[in-house]
Amino acid sequence: MNGIGGVIAAVLVAGAQIAAVAVGGPLLVGVMRKVRCHIEGRVGPPIHQPLRDLRKLFSKQCMRPDQASWVFGVGPVVLVATAVLIAAISPLATTHPPLGQTADFFAIVFVLLLGSVALALAALDTGTPFGGMGSSRAMTIGALAEPALLVAILAMSIPAHTSNLPALVRIGLAHPQLIASPERFLALGSFLVVILAESGRLPVDNPSTHLELTMIHEAMVLEYAGPDLGLVILGESMRLALLLGLLVNLLAPWGIADRAGAAALVIGLGALVGKVVVAGIVIATFEVFTAKLRLFRLPELLAGAFVLAVVGAFTALVVR
Amino acid sequence: MLAIVVLAVPFAAGIASAVLPWRREIGWLCTATIGVVLVCGIGLAARVVHGPPITAFGGALRVDALSAFMVIVIGAIGLLATWQSVRYLSLEIAAGRSSRRHASLYSALVQGFVTAMLLAVLAGNVGVMWVAVEATTIITTFLVGYRQTRGSLEASWKYIAICSVGIAMAFLGTVLVYLAALHVGHHLHANLDWTSLMAVSHHLDPGVMRLAFALLVLGYGTKVGLAPMHSWLPDAHSQAPAPVSALMSGVLLTVAFYALLRFKAIADGALGVAFPRALLVAAGLLSLVVAASLLLTQRDYKRMLAYHSVEHMGLLALGAAAGTPLAIAAVLLHILGHGLAKGVLFLTSGEILHAEGTTEIAQIKALLARRPALGGIFGFGLVALLGLPPFSLFVSELNMVRAETQVGLGWAAAISLGCMAVIFGAVMSHGRHMLFGSGPDGERVHKTPGIVTVPLIGGLVGCAALGVVAWPLDSLLRAAAQVVAL
Amino acid sequence: MSNLSLVITAIAGLSAAIAGCALPAKTRVHAAVAFTWGACIAALVGSLTVLHTGHAMVLNSSRILPLTGVTMVLDPLGAVFVVVTAVVAIASTLYWLGYASHGLSTRTASAALPIFVTSMLLVPAAGSVATFLWLWELMALSSLLLVLVDQRRREETRSAAQWYAVMTHVGASAILFALVMLSAHAGNQTFAAIRIHAVHLPAAVRNTAFLLALVGFGSKAGAVPLHVWLPKAHPEAPSPASALMSGAMVNLGIYGIVLVGDRLLGGGPAWWWLTVTAVGVVSALFGALHAATSTDLKRLLAYSTADNMGLVLIGVGASGLFATTGHPAIAAIAMVSALLLTVNHAAFKGSLFLSAGSVQVATGSRDLDGMGGLLRRMPITGAVFLVGGLAIAALPPLNGFVGEWLLFQSLLHGLPTSSTAVAIAVPVGVAALALTGGLTAAAFVKAIGVGFLGRPRSEGAATAHEVPRTMQLGAALLAGACVVLGVVPMIVLPALERATAAAVPGAPAHSLRSSVELRLAGLQGVLAPALLAAGLALAFIAVIAIRRLAQRRSHLRLALRRAEPWGCGRELQTARMQYTATSFAEPLQQVFDDVLRPDRDLNVSHLAESRYYTEKIAYRTSIGDVVEHNVYRPMIGAVNAWGQWARGLQNGSVHRYLAYGLVVLVVILAVIV
């Protein structure tokens, strides 16, 4: 990739990935709702309903609590910005994303953490009990999920001798036996539980509820309206899509573009969308049949994920 | 010549103040005499540091680097004490607790006390040294009982009873040393001169010397306040008037320790290092443990300072047990540093007793808030005593621990550090209850007259200077250490 | 190397102290600050030249400190700590200018602070046992005086000062005995001689010396079993002093461990470093947990100091572990990460303590449950606290993240090793790193959210207004350092590498080739903080642009509307309805209940007439320090019991005293016979 040509190509790839995630996210949420309704015997709204909601929200008037400071407004923007940044640099459609060498798994996790911390702070700024309740629970779950996540990354990085995400995917592509190895499954298992916790899916938090006692994510964003609410919903759905995309690429990297070129990129995007939709469907069906865990039973779930990751790390150590 | 002046001047002052009824001018005269003693001491030290020891009266008085250093110690703390005793006496007379005649007796006794200590330090003859130390006991008994209260009477009885028995042991030890010296072969000119004893120390009979040194450590240990025989110290020092307890705690204990050092030099020659070291380590550690235990629940700040002396004497014993030139130099520096700090603290406690009327720690609240000058000096005095920089006690304690570890007494040094940590905690909590807190609002801040605070601050600054600047004392310390070191 | 800078530092410090206690009240603080800055700049210049050239700066003088003389050797390792102390000191003294009118202008305080700063500047430059210990204890004494500044008003300050003094003294005695043991075998007491003779010291001496040094320096760094003084002393000290203590003094505990463990003893058996790592893990978790659940702002910051020092200890332990198991390159990276964590911690903890001080000055209290809405009333202090909080929570654009990333990389790449100890230590280390990161994020979201956002919960918070400009500038200086270190850490790393080469035996000179990114030599770990920050900024601007575009395109063009937030339909929203720090931390307290052991007492008072009607229910919960409660209280009780028993020794009867003497005489005579 020489000079200007390289830069343009990189911008194109980044644009493609960002667009895919920005549009794909809400669509994925729509698909998952559709699957739920289908299993529950209802027709349910069309798949692109979330996109239409976003368009409606962006044209509405923006409201702010009277005592809130600038942090309230910045929260959603940071949430979406972090999602956009990760979408640009992580290996979704191609194993050579722009600025690929900086896409360290550790860095990506902490950028996501920045997004959720920004949202938690914004929730506290509203001055209502719901904001405090939501951010307190979210931060507790975030703190408990952190060890499982990092040890999972450790388990996946040990055999590959690097924690750089594109490199992990490339090595996974080149050596399939690395993927089939037990530590990769254990690590991805705990990674899946962490994804459900981070994006507020069912066993951890019911996305469609308004009940004070149970809602975690919903409580944080109660005060948002208009474009702010739109940004929050967009951000949440992009994060879900991103995390599932990473999970899928680490589990089954087939079809991802390994070499430069528009054709490979298109195939990569197609494969990505397909795999993510499949993952979404699996999660949606799983959600239909599980109930939400009580808040103080969550530590056991996250501890289970942590144990999975630790066992993965030890197998990675012992096997090598 | 200087040696005779050092002795004669305080003696004359003693006679003068005994005869004339007490007035402030007489008090200042006595302080001036001690100033002269200090100046002579420095003069002696300057001459003796590099030159040979000076003798006077045909060898009866002998001044070597060690005794010159002790004269400086006596002079410095004596100056502080006599400076304060002028104020002490005028306050006592004003309060009607003692008459002019009684005050003149007091200053005469103090001058006699200083003269006796100077004689003990300058004596070339070990017997004369014993007599001088015994004389100090008798003189200080009256000074301890000066206040005529029931407590001071009881304290002086215990003081004279325990110290006389202890000193008698020391006399028996001296006799046995003399006996061993007599039977070294040439009976003729054997006498109790320290130099001749040192010359012949390798031929002394080990059996007799072991018995003699044990009795000497027990005997002089009583006067030093080492553990088994320390019980008189807290009573005597807490009941005596402040200037006297400053003198006793700061100087008298170390003069007795000086005597112990002299005899240790002889014993090392006769018995080798093992036995004296074992004895001194045992005494030192026992003193440290006893001091640490009894400081924990102390309720009287004068007794707290007295037990602190027991601790520091224990440290000196440990340092002397190590015996290397570095150890003895550190011990000597510690003697001067401790003398200054303890003197300042006892004088301040005297002022606090006069101002507050009680020696109970519990009844004194927010001293720093109500009497900033006194509280500040008392606080920094405690800091100096606990061995924190910039004061000299930190440097001397560090080097004593270093010397002990080099000689293989690491375990003893560790126990001493442990005891010092316990004592630090205990004194810290007592100090906190006395010094900190806010006084009852509305009470005006009491000012302490400059005449009182100037010498005390001077003493503390001197102690700090000793701890920082090495220039004047370093050579004197090393020369003095060579006299008794291994 | 001309050792002029050390001399100037000492003289300037001394004159600052003299100016501090001699001059009248008005000019006292300004003169002291001016001289202290002189000392800091001199030390800064000296240490930067040492770091640049790599040669140590030596100063010997036998005229100071009787019997031993003074030896000063400033090597690259010490220089790093001097630079950190100087920067934190400059910021704190700048802050002090504004803070002086709020109670830090007494004679002792304005003399003690310059001495405290100067002694901290010179401790890393000490070259012999006596000099090091002299400066160390002087630092302890001056910081004690600073803790005691406003002891008149509060009982907690007095008891905190006593805890602090006793524990520091016990630590100092441990260090003293360790260094004396090493120097006793080595003949003379300079560090150079010790290093030469350390090789053939018997193993018992080396182990005891290292453990004692770990106890002494660990207590200064706030390692858990010995941390009890930290959450007591730091909150009670005036803010510039607590910023200096947390920003610079605790680092010297780390310097001590590296000095004794690596430089003097030249590394040791694996179990040494496993102990250090274990202590680090326990400290990190314990500190983070207590930070997450404490409601006093400064106490929260003090516990997070213990937590960060725990992370640094993990780094130091890992570096030692890798050095013993034959990975010098990774050991070097682990040491660089430990040093970077220390530097970062100095920057953000300093700014946090200073801004917490400004909050205390403005609202009059430190209790988070009484604050709120301060960001609107104190914009700059709020912003500084926000930056500091995000930095300590290790979030990307700021410096906390770079340090933790480097530590994670060194742990990761040290893994495929033969020794099982390392194989167990590393995952546990990573887990601790992660949980601590999560808990710290929760703690600082609480501190920022409850403290600065939402509605003011007390009269003090409602009427708070911004503090004088110098105080804001002091805190902002360190917050700026956080941002710069976060985006461009490369300016610091070469210096840290040179320091590591001096500390870790056998470490390669250049462990990370750092240009725009941090590329680990010989490994595939790369991080480009600058690019990440740029990407974030770009994305942020893009999103705002899209949002504004969507807003303008919508035909309604409605302005921003401020309205009552939703309170389940209640008309009047009061500040009491918000979450407080206690309620925010309640889930975490619930989860970690058996570690924290909060003491709850509930008393219900019934009406006189009948037990079935309750008159008043009072519920009080507070989280004490488990270590203090179960370890220190029983010890103190035992010591006091021993004191009570010992009083019997001196019961006043002259017969008993004479009997003591007689018994000892008889025993001696029996022994001699």
Place this chain on the structure above:
Amino acid sequence: MSGSAYASSLELASGVVLVCAVVTLWRRSLSAIVKALAVQGVALGVVALILGVGKHDGVLIAVACLVIAAKGVVIPVLLGRVVAGDPASREAAPIVNVPASLVGAGALTFLAYGATGSVVALIPTTAGRLIPLGFATMLIGYFAMAVRRKAVSQIVGLLLVDNGIALVAFLATAGVPLLVELGASLDVLLAVVVLRVLAAQMWSKFGVLDLDEMRELHD
């Protein structure tokens, strides 16, 4: 004087010194104790006299006369006046009862013999053999001070210690150099005077001569 008479008289005198020490432990009434002290002082003087005559040492003879005068006459008279002033001049309830203290005295004598083995070995003469007697007197004196309640009996105990040491001094080294000897005896004399003054003050001011009640200064 012929050899054997010289030796036997020396042994007799030293024996009397030790016996008087035991008597002070045995008898309860203070006046009896003071009388025993006087006898002991005289015996000590006689020992010094015999040694002085034996060695034709004029100084020692002078010292002997001084000892007889001071310890035999002056001090007992001083103490006698104090005892006369105190009506309950009996050692009512000594801390250690009489038989136990006698057994203690025996043990201490045995210990004295053991401890001074090396000293006796050093001096082959008869005087050398008698040194343990002095040592035993000193130990018994110390024991007396530690167990007797009355102030006077403590003074007597102290004097026993001094007499014991003086005996050892005379026997071992035929008296220490004159200057030291004078200083020592002057000190002992002054010590007794001081104790007597204190006892008188205690008696006049606080009406108590039982030392066990003086327990105000304690921790």
